[in-house]
Amino acid sequence: MRWRLRCRSGVWSPACRGALWTWCALLGELSYSLYLWHWPVYLLLPQTVFGIGGWWRTAVAIGVSLLAARLTKAGVEDPVRFRARWATGRRGLLALAAALAVAAGVWVAVPRPQPGAGTVDIERLTAP
Numbered sequence: 113m114r115w116r117l118r119c120r121s122g123v124w125s126p127a128c129r130g131a132l133w134t135w136c137a138l139l140g141e142l143s144y145s146l147y148l149w150h151w152p153v154y155l156l157l158p159q160t161v162f163g164i165g166g167w168w169r170t171a172v173a174i175g176v177s178l179l180a181a182r183l184t185k186a187g188v189e190d191p192v193r194f195r196a197r198w199a200t201g202r203r204g205l206l207a208l209a210a211a212l213a214v215a216a217g218v219w220v221a222v223p224r225p226q227p228g229a230g231t232v233d234i235e236r237l238t239a240p
Contacts, residue, residue, distance in 0.1 A: 144189070145185045157173050
């Protein structure tokens with residue numbers, strides 16, 4: 113608690129630098145998964161979540177994106193990268209088939225967007 117007060121007061125103590133670098137390193141480890149998850153979460157999250165919108169919706173979207181990125185890194189990226197037993201051989205093929213089935217289910221469950229909805233009218237932007 114004491115090092116937090118020093119960080120807020122503008123004094124860069126070693127503890128504050130360490131905390132900053134720890135967060136940067138954790139975010140760096142999740143960066144690719146976060147890159148993959150942030151946009152679908154942003155698009156699929158309703159405009160009001162649990163009766164809240166605006167900046168609170170943004171905070172929920174960030175939290176959901178970080179959680180999905182962490183789960184993806186732990187459950188998909190690292191096992192494949194470090195050749196976990198379940199990610200090789202027949203188990204790996206079964207895991208791939210299950211992932212494809214889940215992806216197909218999500219594809220079917222997501223509603224088809226209406227043409228023209230959410231697009232930018234270039235003529236209105238370029239009109240004087």
